[in-house]
Amino acid sequence: MKINKQWLLKSRPIDTLSVENFQWHEQAIPELKDGEVLVRHLYLSLDPTNRIWTNSWDSYLPPVKIGEVMRGIGIGVVEASRHSKFKPGDFVQGLLNWQTHMLTHGDQLARLNVAEGVPLTTYHGLLGMIGMTAYFGLMDIGQPKPGETLVVSAAAGAVGSLVGQIGKLEGCRVVGIAGSDDKCRWLVDELGFDAAINYKTGDLEQQLEAQCPEGIDIYFDNVGGDILNIMLAHLNIGARIPLCGMISTYNDKELRPGPSNIGALLMKRALIKGFIVSDYFDRAKEAGEYLLNAYKNDQLKFRLEMHDGLENAPHVFGKLFDGSNTGKLVLKVDPDWREA
Amino acid sequence: MKINKQWLLKSRPIDTLSVENFQWHEQAIPELKDGEVLVRHLYLSLDPTNRIWTNSWDSYLPPVKIGEVMRGIGIGVVEASRHSKFKPGDFVQGLLNWQTHMLTHGDQLARLNVAEGVPLTTYHGLLGMIGMTAYFGLMDIGQPKPGETLVVSAAAGAVGSLVGQIGKLEGCRVVGIAGSDDKCRWLVDELGFDAAINYKTGDLEQQLEAQCPEGIDIYFDNVGGDILNIMLAHLNIGARIPLCGMISTYNDKELRPGPSNIGALLMKRALIKGFIVSDYFDRAKEAGEYLLNAYKNDQLKFRLEMHDGLENAPHVFGKLFDGSNTGKLVLKVDPDWREA
Numbered sequence: 001m002k003i004n005k006q007w008l009l010k011s012r013p014i015d016t017l018s019v020e021n022f023q024w025h026e027q028a029i030p031e032l033k034d035g036e037v038l039v040r041h042l043y044l045s046l047d048p049t050n051r052i053w054t055n056s057w058d059s060y061l062p063p064v065k066i067g068e069v070m071r072g073i074g075i076g077v078v079e080a081s082r083h084s085k086f087k088p089g090d091f092v093q094g095l096l097n098w099q100t101h102m103l104t105h106g107d108q109l110a111r112l113n114v115a116e117g118v119p120l121t122t123y124h125g126l127l128g129m130i131g132m133t134a135y136f137g138l139m140d141i142g143q144p145k146p147g148e149t150l151v152v153s154a155a156a157g158a159v160g161s162l163v164g165q166i167g168k169l170e171g172c173r174v175v176g177i178a179g180s181d182d183k184c185r186w187l188v189d190e191l192g193f194d195a196a197i198n199y200k201t202g203d204l205e206q207q208l209e210a211q212c213p214e215g216i217d218i219y220f221d222n223v224g225g226d227i228l229n230i231m232l233a234h235l236n237i238g239a240r241i242p243l244c245g246m247i248s249t250y251n252d253k254e255l256r257p258g259p260s261n262i263g264a265l266l267m268k269r270a271l272i273k274g275f276i277v278s279d280y281f282d283r284a285k286e287a288g289e290y291l292l293n294a295y296k297n298d299q300l301k302f303r304l305e306m307h308d309g310l311e312n313a314p315h316v317f318g319k320l321f322d323g324s325n326t327g328k329l330v331l332k333v334d335p336d337w338r339e340a
Numbered sequence: 341m342k343i344n345k346q347w348l349l350k351s352r353p354i355d356t357l358s359v360e361n362f363q364w365h366e367q368a369i370p371e372l373k374d375g376e377v378l379v380r381h382l383y384l385s386l387d388p389t390n391r392i393w394t395n396s397w398d399s400y401l402p403p404v405k406i407g408e409v410m411r412g413i414g415i416g417v418v419e420a421s422r423h424s425k426f427k428p429g430d431f432v433q434g435l436l437n438w439q440t441h442m443l444t445h446g447d448q449l450a451r452l453n454v455a456e457g458v459p460l461t462t463y464h465g466l467l468g469m470i471g472m473t474a475y476f477g478l479m480d481i482g483q484p485k486p487g488e489t490l491v492v493s494a495a496a497g498a499v500g501s502l503v504g505q506i507g508k509l510e511g512c513r514v515v516g517i518a519g520s521d522d523k524c525r526w527l528v529d530e531l532g533f534d535a536a537i538n539y540k541t542g543d544l545e546q547q548l549e550a551q552c553p554e555g556i557d558i559y560f561d562n563v564g565g566d567i568l569n570i571m572l573a574h575l576n577i578g579a580r581i582p583l584c585g586m587i588s589t590y591n592d593k594e595l596r597p598g599p600s601n602i603g604a605l606l607m608k609r610a611l612i613k614g615f616i617v618s619d620y621f622d623r624a625k626e627a628g629e630y631l632l633n634a635y636k637n638d639q640l641k642f643r644l645e646m647h648d649g650l651e652n653a654p655h656v657f658g659k660l661f662d663g664s665n666t667g668k669l670v671l672k673v674d675p676d677w678r679e680a
Contacts, residue, residue: 059607060577224603237400243606257597263564266583266614267399274606 002029007070007098007313009054015251016321017051019314022070029101037083039076039092039102039109042337044310045124046072046317046329047158048247060276070098070313074333075112075123086111093123098313100333115292120339125158125328126295126302127288129277133244134162135287136280138170141242141273142218146171149212151231154222155196156183158302158328159244163220164193165300172218175211177204177227179323186326191301205230215239221272223248225256232261232270241272251321303327308335342369346439347410347653349394355591356661357391359654362410369441377423379416379432379442379449382677384650385464386657386669387413387498388587400616410438410653414673415452415463426451433463438653440673455632460679465498465668466635466642467628469617473584474502475627476620478510481582481613482558486511489552491571494562495536496523498642498668499584503560504533505640512558515551517544517567519663531641545570555579561612563588565596572601572610581612591661643667648675 003026010023032038052059053071064071074096078086083106086092091112096102112123125131137159144150150167154160155176164187167174176187176196184196195211197204208230215236221228224246231241249256264270280287294300305327307316312331319325343366350363372378392399393411404411414436418426423446426432431452436442452463465471477499484490490507494500495516504527507514516527516536524536535551537544548570555576561568564586571581589596605612620627634640645667647656652671659665 060609224606229598246603246606249603255600255603258569258600258602259598260595262598262602263586263589263595264614265612266564266586269400269614269616269619271611271613272605273611274604274609276609279609 002101003027004029004099004101004103005310006100007310008067009064009070011066012056013051013054013251015253017054017314017317021054022314024311029103032080032082032103034082035105036081036103037078037086037106037109038080039096039104040079041074041076041096041100041102041310041333043075043121043124044072044096044098044313044331044333045074045129046313046320046331047129048245048250048320050317051250051321060278071095072098072313073124073129075120076102091120093128098310100310118292118295121304121306121330122295122302124330125304126162126300127291130158130328131162131291131302132280132284132287133277134159134166135290136277136283137242137244137275138163138166138218138220140280141271141275142220142240144170144172144218147173148217149173149175149214149236150218150220151175151177151208151212151216152220152222153177153227153231154245154247155187155193156180156326157222160220160222161187161191162300162302165191166294167218167220168192168194169294169299173212175208177223183326199227205233208234218242220244221246225249229259229261232259232264235264235268235270237268237270239268239270241270243272243274247321304330306330306332308332342441343367344369344439344441344443345650346437347650348407349404349410351406352396353391353394353591355593357394357654357657361394362654364651369443372420372422372443374422375445376421376443377418377426377446377449378420379436379444380419381414381416381436381440381442381650381673383415383461383464384436384438384653384671384673385413385415385469386653386660386671387469388585388590388660390657391590391661400618411435412438412653413464413469415460416442431460433468438650440650458632458635461644461646461670462635462642464670465644466502466640467631470498470668471502471631471642472620472624472627473617474499474506475630476617476623477582477584477615478503478506478558478560480620481611481615482560482580484510484512484558487513488557489513489515489554489576490558490560491515491517491548491552491556492560492562493517493567493571494585494587495527495533496520496666497562500560500562501527501531502640502642505531506634507558508532508534509634509639513552515548517563523666539567545573548574558582560584561586565589569599569601572599572604575604575608575610577608577610579608579610581610583612583614587661644670646670646672648672 078090092109094108150172156178187193187196219231222245225248418430434448490512496518527533527536559571562585565588
């Protein structure tokens with residue numbers, strides 16, 4: 001009999017999510033019934049948004065309940081199927097959650113059509129939610145035009161690094177904000193950003209003025225908080241702010257004061273718009289073609305940081321919040337899995 | 341020899357703009373030269389935005405300099421012309437400023453084609469900047485759909501009262517926020533709002549929840565500050581906030597903390613966009629037709645509060661900030677003027 005290993009949410013985090021908030025659980029997987037499919041989980045995507053789901057309040061999804069399997073996006077392979085739409089060997093993606101297997105009616109699953117020569121994990125990055133998030137946030141809300149100045153926060157992060165590179169493809173001057181000199185060097189030397197600013201050293205506002213002498217036309221915001229406030233003071237007329245994340249505030253115990261410079265939205269006739277990638281699922285093909293094309297032309301670099309073993313999920317997740325990851329965090333759930 | 345009477349800006353206001361900040365000035369009007377036009381000023385529009393222009397910082401226009409004639413939008417009649425585009429008797433509008441006459445090359449002037457049977461002052465209200473502001477903010481940014489809930493702040497104000505009425509024409513449930521029971525009654529009984537809330541009595545949030553049981557789809561913001569913050573907590577997914585004004589903050593001596601609920605923009609994938617009416621001048625015809633048509637069908641009510649005499653401008657202007665005006669403030673600059 002097969003065993004499903006799971007991380008259940010045991011308690012809500014006070015600030016940082018840690019292993020104390022989870023409980024390891026193992027249970028036998030029942031026999032497959034008609035209409036069901038059994039997925040063997042291969043890769044789990046670890047993203048800032050997972051933290052949001054562990055709070056007690058509704059976000060864009062309801063909170064994960066105490067005692068439930070922790071929610072997460074994964075890629076898996078169909079191991080057995082009595083479902084007309086899936087057959088053994090099919091790759092699937094969706095909310096597979098923090099577990100090794102999933103027995104399901106398939107409502108949450110999407111079949112993954114892997115393009116020739118593309119590694120499977122690319123669909124957790126460049127060609128997955130991350131890539132679509134970067135593409136639609138920048139293209140649909142940011143509306144980049146050649147010669148404009150684009151600033152990206154958490155620029156060395158999974159979404160940010162793609163936003164900057166797409167911005168370059170669209171002809172923008174691209175300035176990244178990141179949290180270490182190493183990350184900044186990577187942005188400029190490897191990804192082709194025009195400049196990068198380490199927000200932890202020196203005066204951010206001064207550095208920003210030096211690197212954006214003509215002001216900011218697009219600020220792609222992944223962090224919220226103080227950095228958003230500084231950006232507001234440097235917007236050009238008609239600026240756009242795709243609001244993709246506010247990671248600087250996710251661990252807050254109570255609401256902090258908002259940006260004192262919010263009046264700039266009025267004075268500069270600027271736009272700020274929150275979004276999540278699922279708003280754009282009906283246009284997924286557009287993003288997929290753009291990104292696959294750029295990927296094949298070697299125009300988009302993307303760094304994955306792979307860790308092994310579902311048991312390490314809570315620990316590895318913490319790297320998102322201490323800034324110690326150097327690429328999109330992916331957990332290899334099944335250590336025996338080898339890609340063809 | 342004709343005399344031009346003017347209010348010059350003498351000093352920058354600390355909080356409320358008052359007569360101490362102005363200096364009365366009279367000067368002879370020189371002879372008309374080739375290419376010049378002399379405008380006799382009939383009506384002056386007094387608007388919250390005038391306050392913004394007296395600060396020392398750039399807004400959407402540069403500040404009025406100390407010693408300059410105070411900036412303001414007016415309607416006038418051409419008294420003499422050596423300009424090919426204007427002839428005596430033409431009505432004009434534009435930045436005529438706080439004075440009785442203007443000698444100009446005409447760059448800032450637009451000819452006013454007064455529709456049959458429409459009083460001239462209507463072009464300072466319903467058919468002027470005010471009407472266009474309400475129309476474009478609501479229609480272009482707000483994107484109202486039948487059945488949606490629209491909340492308007494400063495709802496008894498010039499822009500707000502039109503926004504609510506246009507919202508009704510578009511099929512929305514319309515809830516107004518105003519500062520007195522009289523204003524609230526006027527909104528519901530005379531203008532046809534579905535509900536109105538006096539933000540000065542009782543708990544705003546509680547009243548809002550009672551009047552917007554299905555949440556807020558559009559919040560047309562004229563005030564910013566605390567009310568904006570409360571609205572953010574009640575947005576529906578995909579909500580839109582046309583940001584038209586932030587009058588609650590214009591007298592602030594320093595930046596106040598911004599809205600602590602700004603995270604709602606992300607969680608609700610909501611949009612907030614500042615605008616000014618001049619962004620839409622190339623679409624003025626669209627608004628003009630819509631508004632004139634609704635006006636002729638008696639579907640839009642608009643209240644003007646007329647005061648006499650340029651000398652009273654600073655005093656009358658103060659009514660905008662103590663909430664004592666009960667309609668769009670217009671100053672009749674020339675007491676001898678009688679409309680045909």
